[in-house]
Amino acid sequence: MNNKLLSLTLLKWIIWFSITLIITFNVWIWVDPSALSHLGAEKRLIDNYGGISGMVLWQRIAGFVVDALPAGLLIAALASLIGLIRQLEAGNWFAEASERALARVGHLMLWYLLASFLNDTLLVLIATATNPPGERALAISLSSDTVLGLVPALMALVIARMVRLAREQRDELNQIV
């Protein structure tokens, strides 16, 4: 196996590991929050409003669902990245499928950013839903992570466009004898 294929295989393993980590972490934090006392921005945020352990069952389920949405979008983006790597392994650098996979990564990352942005607001709403009136909270937060997340999302979309232009140029060159 040459170095290029080896690095692509390594990337695939890193992605699979990341997907496993995301799923494990998101399930674990809602099932047994005490085990992850120092991890998780969501947990730290909810701790300010009574913590996960103080939630009733429906709040935990709702919190898990709200947390699962951005996680699911991130997993879908990573899965599309695996699809792209498979195309690259097959040597289809400028294939339409590669362009589609890249564009899908970009779009999913944008949706992920939107979901992440709404995540904190919804979590705080859920965490304080059972509080008496006057003690319920609404929080809107925009972190630098969310803004920085725009970079890979837009980069994926720009590269997808570049792949399309490169394919069109290659096709045109193929028609020159």
Next chain:
Amino acid sequence: MPITVRLDVMLAERKVKSKDLAAHVGITEANLSLLKSGKVKGVRFATLEAICKYLDCQPGDLLRYEED
């Protein structure tokens, strides 16, 4: 397209087979066939030069501009 390729005419005039020309120029017979039928977007100068050299003709003998 207003540019028409007259390679087939030149081949007939010079009594040269497409296969021989393709081998001399270094392109496939399929590509030469596409060139003869005008179904290409362009011709490299190197290809044109090799064709002219083999058929002993000028580029103008191979290409013609005709108003649509």
